[in-house]
Amino acid sequence: MTVLLTLLGIVLFAVGLLVSIAWHELGHLSTAKLFGIRVPQYMVGFGPTLWSKRKGETEYGIKAIPAGGYIRMIGMFPPGKDGRVEARSTSPWRSMIEDAREASFEELQPGDEKRLFYTRKPWKRVIVMFAGPFMNLILAVLLFFGSAMAVGFETQTTKVAGVTNCVIDQSEKRDTCKPGDRPSPAKAAGLLEGDRIVAFNGERVSDWNTLSERIRATTGPATVTVQRGGEERELRATLLENRVPKKDADGNVVQPVQYVTAGYLGFESGREVVPLTFGESASRMTDQLQAGAEAVLALPGKIPDLWDATFGDGERKQDSPVGVVGAARISGELMNIDAPPQTILVFFLQLVVMFNVSLFLFNMLPLLPLDGGHIAGALWESVRRHTARIFKRPDPGPFDVAKLMPVAYVVAGVFVCFTLLVLAADIVNPVKLT
Structure with a gap:
């Protein structure tokens, strides 16, 4: 019975994870379509495609690895000086830039010239990129208030x-x-x-x-x-x-x-x-957002302890970073604790709430390839254009976010290494619910 309950908890968390990711990408998709940007793909997960269906101009699908998701928008980066892809060079950094630029034009079709992401005004691009994390925040707030006020x-x-x-x-x-x-x-x-x-x-x-x-x-x-x-x-x-x-x-x-x-x-x-009142729920939700922001900023300082807990004889602290595997284990443990069903339900919903709060805060970091990096690029373009208009200078044009791709690769590499470290810690020295 214990094994079945543990598996049930893991499956429920996996479902909550997929719903959270799909909800995040729906924010990007709906606002992109609202502003006339063509979106060829909407995918939940990474890796091999398990199921997909084309509806209109967009292919909707689920992939094998439930560790994220994406939508593919046409023209994420502006073209090079040649109107599309700049000449290649032996520089690996230049290759990264042009590979990213080329990928953003891969599925360009006749009539797409006015449906490119980079051609939209900066404020529209900010809305499209912010909509994903914002959907996670909305889901977190709804689940938190619902569980806090209905159950407590x-x-x-x-x-x-x-x-x-x-x-x-x-x-x-x-x-x-x-x-x-x-x-x-x-x-x-x-x-x-x-x-x-x-x-x-x-x-x-x-x-x-x-x-x-x-x-x-x-x-x-x-x-x-x-x-x-x-x-x-x-x-x-x-x-x-x-x-x-x-x-x-x-x-x-x-x-x-x-x-x-x-x-x-x-x-x-x-x-x-x-049960909490609306005011008590709002206060506690605010505290959770603040604690989440502090936890994200404190992540670099937790790496030494996490490394020692994984490869040394250090203790895995209760406030240690936890990945998808660790969260799934905690969800499995939840189903076996000696507590009323409503308490277990609230604990589980709070786990999903914390995951969505983390997605919101993490994606708002102003770093590529995160949503916050694209938001920062659009805001910088807006500042440049407004400054040029005030001083009556020529319009500098779109800010070429593709030039930041080398930085994006470095950031992505750091995130991958950190994710692997957390994964190893969750396996060999997991955080225990009790």
Whole structure:
């Protein structure tokens, strides 16, 4: 059963991956057609073609390797000085430029002269190239808001899951009481498992972070109002000082764990699946986008640890970069965790959300061959043309993005090497969900 559930998780992730890629390319396709650019191909995946069908002037298909996708647009690069492909030279860099230029004119047909990508105004080209990543962002937002508001996330609540018997310095990391340990204030006050704390010192509380902050800020006598058996009861407790983990402004335990002295009641909070409001969902989605951007920028600094975890005896950190294989393994693990079905569903959707956020952020990097590189080229052309118009100079014409192809090959080579490193790490030392 475990193997079947794991395979189910991997298959579901593969489907989510294909849908995300197809959705991305649909953004490019729809806007290209909107602006009259001819698109001969729309493909999901790379390698040998498994299935294809021509509809109108476009061939739609699925390829064997689900690691990306593409649409082929006519005239991605402007022609050379000879009107099409410049003369060859012995320079390998020049060959790269002209190979790219030639490929963009391979399927040129009569009547295509006015349907070339490079002939469109810069703002139209920006829209075409931005539409792909933007579709990933839209999908991420829809899945996040849908799962967060319709189902919710498992979170700590004010419900009591257990009461500790004594006050234990939490830096000692022990569960059993020793002779001489003081009785916990919660035990002495009569707090019971299953109680839900609804007020502290007369002030209503509805979430764990608020209650935790008030408890930590209090020592001495306090009142704890609980809901028990359908009615509210007021308990009196005397809170004591104890060493507890330090928390940040969001209520999360600081990593690596540090300990501070604070007020202590002595109970374990319960965990429940709680739907978020629209505002809470928007705030958490914003945080996820910010965290994703920081993670993309931090990728170069993670390479040494990733290398050591793959080929050395280093530990694979939880925030280590994960590739398609690693994400598929995590999806397989998801199906086997001991949690309610709705929690597993939300976890899976969040995995797809994170993948789409990564696609959006990664493709917005202003580097060829990424979408952001073409966007940067179109914006630079717009700046050049507007500057020439202001100073009444001749129109400099289209910016020849093909001249950046040597840089694109270098960038692509770096990405391939990084992808292979992550793949190796995901195989020999994968990130574990648990």
